[in-house]
Amino acid sequence: MNAAAGQAASPRGRMSLRRAAGLALAGAGAFLLTLVPLLHGFVYDKVIRVPLEHSSLTHMYAEAATYFDTAAMRSRVGDVILTRALNGDTGAGDDQRAVWLESSSLDTADGDRLDYHERRVAFDRRTGAIVNCCGEYVDDDPAARQAGLAFRWPFGAQKRDYEYFDPQVKRTLPMVFDGQETVEGVTAYRYRQSVPATKIEDVATRIPGSALGLPGDRSFTVTRWAQTERTVWVEPVSGVPVKFEEKRRETFRTADGVERLVALAADLRTPDDEIAVNEAEAAAYASWSRWLRTILPIGAAGAGVLLIALGIWASWPRRRSRRGSAPAQDEQQVPRHDLANPR
Numbered sequence: 001m002n003a004a005a006g007q008a009a010s011p012r013g014r015m016s017l018r019r020a021a022g023l024a025l026a027g028a029g030a031f032l033l034t035l036v037p038l039l040h041g042f043v044y045d046k047v048i049r050v051p052l053e054h055s056s057l058t059h060m061y062a063e064a065a066t067y068f069d070t071a072a073m074r075s076r077v078g079d080v081i082l083t084r085a086l087n088g089d090t091g092a093g094d095d096q097r098a099v100w101l102e103s104s105s106l107d108t109a110d111g112d113r114l115d116y117h118e119r120r121v122a123f124d125r126r127t128g129a130i131v132n133c134c135g136e137y138v139d140d141d142p143a144a145r146q147a148g149l150a151f152r153w154p155f156g157a158q159k160r161d162y163e164y165f166d167p168q169v170k171r172t173l174p175m176v177f178d179g180q181e182t183v184e185g186v187t188a189y190r191y192r193q194s195v196p197a198t199k200i201e202d203v204a205t206r207i208p209g210s211a212l213g214l215p216g217d218r219s220f221t222v223t224r225w226a227q228t229e230r231t232v233w234v235e236p237v238s239g240v241p242v243k244f245e246e247k248r249r250e251t252f253r254t255a256d257g258v259e260r261l262v263a264l265a266a267d268l269r270t271p272d273d274e275i276a277v278n279e280a281e282a283a284a285y286a287s288w289s290r291w292l293r294t295i296l297p298i299g300a301a302g303a304g305v306l307l308i309a310l311g312i313w314a315s316w317p318r319r320r321s322r323r324g325s326a327p328a329q330d331e332q333q334v335p336r337h338d339l340a341n342p343r
């Protein structure tokens with residue numbers, strides 16, 4: 001009786017194990033499917049952000065630029081270098097915003113400074129949009145209100161116009177989408193900004209009339225006006241600018257508003273070696289972004305569906321084979337005394 005009961009219970013036991021395994025597989029598959037929207041949205045938003053801690057030094061060069069030497073009171077032609085330093089203030093940032101300090105210096109090849117600007121900027125770590133807080137300032141003006149983009153485009157930059165702040169004229173102006181281009185093998189979106197002639201300072205030093213093209217020995221007070229044609233190439237997945245070009249033109253105007261002298265004319269460009277550095281940074285962000293938004297969600301979805309299918313297959317009830325059960329039925333029908341005493 002006990003042996004027969006054990007034989008009868010064995011198929012039911014195996015069926016229970018299969019059902020348990022099937023439920024476990026289906027549960028694991030369902031869990032993986034729940035990860036898909038989390039990876040694509042929540043985890044991506046938490047992981048892919050501009051760092052609080054940042055330190056970089058970049059350059060732009062212009063050959064045969066024209067500039068006015070205020071020490072010699074004469075115009076000169078030569079190479080100029082724009083050096084920009086960016087440093088993060090980790091103590092002022094948080095999960096949502098970063099605070100960076102920027103200083104930019106325009107110098108001659110001999111090291112003589114032509115222009116200098118400094119600012120403190122708080123901005124959203126995902127969108128790159130400026131946030132007005134945290135002791136922001138532009139040069140010596142703490143009342144200056146910055147807006148638009150400052151250093152980065154949003155992750156997943158779009159083929160549309162963005163507002164971009166120019167620290168020299170202290171204005172926010174459109175950065176217009178101007179097409180797609182390959183820069184050193186990297187697909188980039190091209191944006192252009194036109195900064196109209198804007199007064200930027202009252203020049204402290206009086207300029208001789210002879211330098212301004214005016215007759216006589218008098219010197220004049222002048223104002224400095226600046227205008228810029230700016231082009232930025234942005235790797236769209238990371239929002240990292242990989243290349244800059246700026247056509248700068250600055251002039252001196254006398255009190256009557258007439259433009260008298262070109263104080264600066266320079267076509268500044270990012271050098272090739274720094275383009276490669278910028279592209280490497282962009283590639284790192286883009287790689288993380290693709291893993292979190294594409295590769296891992298697709299992998300989790302595929303594995304989840306497969307595990308659920310395996311779970312259903314494993315727990316599906318199976319028919320017992322009649323051929324396999326026939327010997328047992330024959331054995332039960334043969335009397336025991338006939339088996340013990342064959343003729």
